[in-house]
Amino acid sequence: MNWNAWIPLLVVASSLLPGLIIFGLAEDRVRLRTILNLFGAVLKLALVGLMLWGVFHEQHYETRLALLPGLELVLRAGPLALLFVSLSTLLWLVTTVYAIGYLEGSPHRSRFFGFFSLCVTATVGVALAGNLITFVLFYELLTLSTYPLVVHRGTDVARRAGQTYLVYTVVGGALLLLGTAWLYALTGTLEFTPRGFVGRLGSEHAPALVVIFALLIAGLGVKAALVPLHGWLPQAMVAPAPVSALLHAVAVVKAGAFGIVRVVYDVFGVEFAAGLGVLQPLLWLASFTIIYGSVRALFQDDLKRRLAFSTVSQVSYIALGVAIAGPIATIGGVVHLVHQGLMKITLFFCAGNLAETLGVHKISEMDGVGRRMPWTMAAFTVGAFGMIGAPPIAGFISKWYLGQGALNTGQEWVVLVLAGSSLLNAAYFLPILHRAWFREPPPEWPHEHDFGKKETACALLLPPIITALLALGAGLLASVPFSPLEWAQLIARREFYAP
């Protein structure tokens, strides 16, 4: 193997090895654990940066290892893979810093950070998977590594949430595996190919292919929280804030949404999938999920639960962009993979800060919180406006391309869905901001920690500020080279216009 063939493997290993070592560390080895965590995250970021530069200059990065007769474990860094892997790597670094601050002094940190690293390893594997079987393997590893994080607190509520999570995701994984096996039986290959590999079968297998598509989307839809498979997500918000950030922005839901993109583009191919008639139901489902999630979010008083329903709604923008089946909507959907991640992780970091610093968990407790924690709430404000789709924050760019894509393909009603979603997002985010900034704070907070002159610990404050600035930058500087939008355009060109 040449050097380029090693890099994808190194990217996976850069979190796997530190994770395995961390499992064996005693609880009091705080410094070593921190060094390992940060070293792994920074190394991974450097390797991903290297691959980004290389792919931009048409370098090829691919690792192939024999898995089973006729099946290989393939890791490949294409534009789509790199978009997701860059997001997860960058946000992993930020989340690691946040988690170190968040869990300071709490028990079972070695276990937590061990699984945390495994979770990122699985996510990066999902992103770099070069065929469906590699994807499925890492997808299942993701389920297994996130379950201990969901139940980390060990309370009854956390265990019940973990159980729900496991039931949903294991069943989803089984459906995905079934669909994958059936597809392999039909085609004899699972290799992700630009414009898909299923199309070569022709229309004679159409009924079977429709069922396979439904199996794959159902399996992926669990993690992507498509209604009615979303039930686990609002419950899983009992997990610690860094885990919620990981679930909602970096790993789990994103893996599901990313899988949908892979299946439509690199397994079935957009044109063939549209010809089969499977994209229209996906479009309806995504539209329904967008509105449903927003409506449910309106009625939640628990902040993280409101954010969870917001995720249900927002992640479906990705599926929407794919299902519209056009180059412009593809850009919108794919870029939202990154944009939603940046905005949502900001919101969860802020929710974590409020809980850790003031003991504030409910929206009804947030009166005047902006005066006590102005930087945290400034970051929250950026994230919230981004979710509404206000420019110049990243969410606006996604909505612009989705709307343009819908009009371009003659599906004007989708624009109404987007408008409705914006109004609903405003309806459930703006009252929070009004309460936080303009109402009088209470005489005392539910459970306040004293951080002296600072509003909270630096390790908790810096990550949301950084991610908020990234969300702002991704929107304001959307057209600079290497921006998420530029990568999404590269992906769309490859899918729709490449010879």
Add this chain to the structure above:
Amino acid sequence: MSYAMLESLILLGVLAWPLVVAGLLIIPGLRLAGLALAPWAALPALALSAFPDGALNLPGVMLGGVLALDATGRLFLFLISLLWLASGVLARARLRAAASDSFAVLLLLAMAGSFGLVLAGDGLLFFTAATIAGYSLYGALGCEADTQAHKAGKVLVVLLVFSDVLVFEVLLMLGQAAGAVDFESLRQAFVEIESKNLVFGLLIVGFGIKVGMLGVHFWLPPVFATANAALRPALVAFMFGAGVLGALRLLPLGQIQATEVATVLNWLAWVTLGYAAFVGMLQNQRRAILGYATIALGSVWLFVLSAWLQQPGLWQTLAGPSAAALIQSGAGLAAILLMDKPNNEGASSHSLAGLVPALRWLAVLILAMSPLGLVWAMAGHVPSITLLLAIVVIALLAANSLFHGDIDPSASRPTQVQQHIALWVIATLILVVTLVAAYQLLHVTMGQAATSLVILVVAIMAAVLNAKWHLLRLPVLPPGDVLVPITRGLVKTHAGAARLYALGEEGWTGIAQAINRQLQPFMALGGVVGLLEPKLIRWGAALSLLLLLGLLVAWLAVS
């Protein structure tokens, strides 16, 4: 460095300067420097309005943005930066107060957004600037401790969200049809797009919200009534920048004829005028009445828009007078708002206090006469009776708003009556001046019919003023809701009749004294030079500047 590059840097600098000052405010060591610079942050923009046309491509910003200064932009930049200068100067006392950093940062963000509105060379940058300016103003309004201001802010933000969604839809449709987002392409797409009426509807309601158009005006009276002094000129700047300029940038005026839409707009202008006159006269909150005067002013623009859409050829004819009317109305409105009595704002001890009533009446005159140039320009093209009535209604409402501030609520009932009569006399004088000027213009086109019309209008005005006087003690009405005044109006009919009877028994002996009291400020004008020289500080300077400007434009428009 070439001149073009220098101008490009200046364009960017003007936009960035308020943000830099805001940045200084949030860095602890530089806060004092930020506080010193904040009130004057609009000066670079004001200076830029004297520069020639220029443009700056920003390929990495949004979807490839452009900053540009053109003739229309220069006009708006002049008006908006002047308003922001007044706003900054008025905000000085507030900025010095402890815990005012949020207010200051939001004010500066809104300022940057307002300048962005003018300098945006494409639809997306314009939309971005409108969003930043609008929500920052909402935030600044929310910084008030007053719960009424919070309620008004909520109304504003809800309507802003709706407005933004509608404008976003318009930009999506035009952008998709054009394949680009620069204004020229968007206007061309408007000409060619099939669903023109839909785009018209979305655009008019979307931008109409921002100028307080009837039906979507609910934010305007309560926000005017509760905003602090510093925010009021900023709100006027936002209305002109995000509303009027937005519509001007996207509508292909002169290239498109839309008779149906023009008819709808014409009717809307009439209804707006009637509504503003009726509900405005029934308000008992001084600044809320001004809100309705502003809504009446909106009818002028609806009418002008209707004329443009009916006769595209009028675009060239009306462009100049429209610009003059824009500047004059903005200056007049801002001057009235600036001179409003501060409520709990701790700024009532300024040395020009004695002049304020006189200047206020002058500002009413400037505001009311702002559409006169348009009447003149339309002569022979479009019947401009709507504009004449708009002038009357604006004058009536703006003058009416002054009644509330100049009457001492703690005075005895007979004294109040005397003060009312005195004000009535002064208001009538002002309105007669307005009508005479309007008559001069109308006479050119209507001949003797103008005389009858003016007499009719004077009669209506006198009737309304009298009615208002007798309904003096109506309870405070919630601004924006037409049903409440109608219902309460019916209930109060009986009480009003009883009050009329009671007034007949009041003494009339102090009327001359009351008139004298009201005229005293005018007498003080003689010594204005000696008074101004050492006292040109704080808002007095901004006030005088705006008034002088308004007078100048009024004179230019009429002559």
